Amino acid sequence: MRSVRGQAYALEGIIVSLLLVGSLVFALQVTAVTPLSASTSSQHIENQQRAVAEGVLATAVEQDALKIAVLNWNYDPGSDPSRFQGIPASAERSFYVGGGPKNEFGVLLERAFSNRGIVFNVLVRPSVDIDDDGDDDGFATKAQRMVYRGEPSDNAVTATRLVTLYDDDVLYDGDEHPTSTRINGDNFYAADVSDDVLYNVVRVEVVVWRQ
Amino acid sequence: MKGTDRGQTNLDFALGVSVFLLTIVFVFSFVPGMLEPFTASTQQETAASDRIADQLAQEMLVSDPGEPYRLDRECTVIFFESRQDGLDPGGDDGENVDDDPDFGEPFGAGTYSGSCNFEDVPLEERLGLDTAAGTPMDVHIRLVRDLTTATADDPDGDGTGDDDKVDTLCIDANSDHRIVEANDPGSGRQCDRTGSDDDVLFEIGPTPPDGTGSVVVSRRFVHFEGRFADGTNDAMLVVEVW
Numbered sequence: 013m014r015s016v017r018g019q020a021y022a023l024e025g026i027i028v029s030l031l032l033v034g035s036l037v038f039a040l041q042v043t044a045v046t047p048l049s050a051s052t053s054s055q056h057i058e059n060q061q062r063a064v065a066e067g068v069l070a071t072a073v074e075q076d077a078l079k080i081a082v083l084n085w086n087y088d089p090g091s092d093p094s095r096f097q098g099i100p101a102s103a104e105r106s107f108y109v110g111g112g113p114k115n116e117f118g119v120l121l122e123r124a125f126s127n128r129g130i131v132f133n134v135l136v137r138p139s140v141d142i143d144d145d146g147d148d149d150g151f152a153t154k155a156q157r158m159v160y161r162g163e164p165s166d167n168a169v170t171a172t173r174l175v176t177l178y179d180d181d182v183l184y185d186g187d188e189h190p191t192s193t194r195i196n197g198d199n200f201y202a203a204d205v206s207d208d209v210l211y212n213v214v215r216v217e218v219v220v221w222r223q
Numbered sequence: 224m225k226g227t228d229r230g231q232t233n234l235d236f237a238l239g240v241s242v243f244l245l246t247i248v249f250v251f252s253f254v255p256g257m258l259e260p261f262t263a264s265t266q267q268e269t270a271a272s273d274r275i276a277d278q279l280a281q282e283m284l285v286s287d288p289g290e291p292y293r294l295d296r297e298c299t300v301i302f303f304e305s306r307q308d309g310l311d312p313g314g315d316d317g318e319n320v321d322d323d324p325d326f327g328e329p330f331g332a333g334t335y336s337g338s339c340n341f342e343d344v345p346l347e348e349r350l351g352l353d354t355a356a357g358t359p360m361d362v363h364i365r366l367v368r369d370l371t372t373a374t375a376d377d378p379d380g381d382g383t384g385d386d387d388k389v390d391t392l393c394i395d396a397n398s399d400h401r402i403v404e405a406n407d408p409g410s411g412r413q414c415d416r417t418g419s420d421d422d423v424l425f426e427i428g429p430t431p432p433d434g435t436g437s438v439v440v441s442r443r444f445v446h447f448e449g450r451f452a453d454g455t456n457d458a459m460l461v462v463e464v465w
Contacts, residue, residue: 064443
């Protein structure tokens with residue numbers, strides 16, 4: 013009579029393992045991970061950030077702070093580059109990097125985001141008139157940065173708001189008072205895209221993500 | 224020739240068994256994690272919290288749904304007056320800053336003649352929360368802000384001055400209806416909900432539990448009609464559901 017000891021070959025062990033893992037993978041098709049599953053950056057967190065950004069933009073519009081922030085441009089006809097008010101000429105850039113803009117809009121942004129570890133970029137995207145016919149043709153592909161704190165993460169959200177600029181709008185100075193300089197294609201980052209009283213319609217984009 | 228010898232070395236056996244055992248251990252520890260989406264999670268609370276925050280900031284507390292995030296001063300005060308906490312509901316006659324029709328203590332003395340976007344019912348019903356048996360949800364809502372002047376941040380003069388801490392807001396009805404930080408409300412303080420002071424604390428609902436379960440928080444950035452005691456008018460609406 014043969015007596016065979018019940019011991020497994022290596023090959024048998026490997027095949028059994030493959031079979032087990034294979035059936036596990038098959039069973040994984042049944043499970044569901046939804047966008048609301050708990051994780052460090054779930055859909056819920058992104059929804060909250062987007063809603064808060066929308067609220068900040070709505071508040072800024074109501075206080076007229078958004079338009080002042082868009083027009084808070086320091087056109088320096090000397091050798092210094094044009095930039096937003098409050099940025100030193102030696103910085104050689106036109107946008108803020110250390111926080112919100114130096115005006116009421118910046119105060120609102122920092123109040124909403126800064127002490128919760130949430131970072132924001134602000135872009136101002138003007139309309140363009142590609143074919144020079146006096147009607148605008150949509151928004152520019154290249155936007156003017158107002159605040160740039162780095163490359164947004166994969167889980168960043170955006171809230172936008174349109175601001176309408178007219179031919180008789182003026183630039184604002186560092187104390188948020190209007191100057192007497194009307195905006196035109198030379199002293200402002202957006203061009204006049206319309207032959208009538210409208211100057212340009214810019215889109216302010218606030219990009220928010222968790223650090 | 225005996226037929227009892229299998230052509231196998233000890234090493235061959237060890238390899239096979241260890242691969243097999245490793246796989247067994249891995250599979251048995253992975254399977255419970257696979258079942259996790261089907262267990263009770265906070266999905267319901269998450270959806271409710273987000274919905275309630277949107278509803279409050281864009282419909283119920285606003286004067287004009289075309290201008291979301293802009294809270295009507297009187298209706299917000301009325302919303303946060305709870306009649307279930309045993310305290311006298313405060314008056315709100317001084318809150319009419321937008322000249323819509325006056326509300327003479329609608330939740331206090333009786334006749335509700337105003338037109339706020341919610342009904343004169345308990346909090347859970349107002350928000351459409353299911354309070355029936357099963358898995359009842361609780362909600363806690365408040366308006367918070369860190370005000371920027373010492374008189375607004377520390378109206379009692381406790382010595383903390385203008386700190387950088389966020390606190391619940393309170394409307395100090397017997398001092399010109401100014402809105403200040405609550406700063407530990409109580410009898411004899413600037414924010415006094417008892418007695419004849421009629422101050423209203425912008426907080427309603429049971430206190431969330433400390434350790435058990437999970438509390439889902441939603442936030443909205445809103446602004447008030449009129450100003451707070453420090454001249455600003457923006458606040459954060461915090462909705463906690465568990």
